[in-house]
Amino acid sequence: EAGVTQFPSHSVIEKGQTVTLRCDPISGHDNLYWYRRVMGKEIKFLLHFVKESKQDESGMPNNRFLAERTGGTYSTLKVQPAELEDSGVYFCASSQDELWATEAFFGQGTRLTVV
């Protein structure tokens, strides 16, 4: 069974440009999460989808970040326009249900560098 897959693995863009990250969750997982780790900090929650619906986007830094999950399958996270402080590793995770015992499985991450 394929795990959580993220594209691209690395992205280097200039400040002010737009970048779109993609995540393909494990098949059958309704829950999809985005997390981010900026240099020297902990992995931080960004948002949570259940199927195509955003359940919680309280961790999104600002309105330059837009996440979508059309059809409840893969998800995209767009940063527009990118700023230097957006650099970091963006992780996607998925899980089968959202009960308290949920176990989330992570993708390999997209390393974003804004120069």
Added chain:
Amino acid sequence: QKEVEQNSGPLSVPEGAIASLNCTYSDRGSQSFFWYRQYSGKSPELIMSIYSNGDKEDGRFTAQLNKASQYVSLLIRDSQPSDSATYLCAVNGGDSSYKLIFGSGTRLLVRP
């Protein structure tokens, strides 16, 4: 105070020894506790989950949970050089079942 605290390490142990990794959390409402292993440049890999007080064993790994003390630990028996990685403690947000709050991780080095 951080919500989930871990010693950043590195924790260095000789091959074959027991590695003990510790984590404290601040939210008493948390109910789910996880240990992830992360090799450099790789994804966090779930290795243990624990939900009730006491010990949970899985192979060479034992997770221990003490909710009264707000303390979670991970013991790795017979440590191997391949266990060298960063170990992340994650706790679910007490007011939310799905949001994971991570510690900064403890780097473990197992010396051959």
